[in-house]
Ligand SMILES: Nc1ncnc2c1ncn2[C@@H]1O[C@H](COP(=O)(O)OP(=O)(O)OP(=O)(O)O)[C@@H](O)[C@H]1O
């Protein structure tokens with residue numbers, strides 16, 4: 590796997606969530622992603638950025654344009670130093686929320702991308718990495 594380009598974007602306040610959306614859209618366009626896939630990716634980014642801000646107390650979005658076996662992909666990690674998620678299985682259940690949301694953000698995001706990785710533990714913060722190939 591080769592990293593073609595990479596960068597980082599803070600996800601701390603509401604405006605950052607908007608920036609994260611716009612940045613992911615621009616990167617997906619530059620990757621030549623089809624509109625349908627681009628829309629899915631931006632929706633996933635929206636959900637994960639919001640979680641980072643709301644539950645993680647803010648964090649960062651790291652992105653990479655990658656190439657593997659001749660295909661191009663966009664890989665995005667959301668990371669925060671927040672409380673972490675005590676029960677991953679529960680958090681990955683449709684409709685489960687700790688905070689009066691719809692409980693569809695994580696599960697929805699997972700369905701919208703090709704690869705989804707959740708790495709979290711109580712007191713150790715949260716990292717969610719998503720990848721969408723073109
Ligand atoms: N970055 C995070 N740090 C700590 N807890 C998190 C984080 N992201 C998600 N969670 C926990 O996982 C739960 C499920 O998240 P999910 O995004 O699926 O639903 P939600 O945010 O509650 O509702 P919505 O459907 O509006 O997104 C959250 O309620 C929260 O308890």
Ligand SMILES: [Mg+2]
Pocket residue numbers: 636639640690693694695
């Ligand atoms: Mg959410």
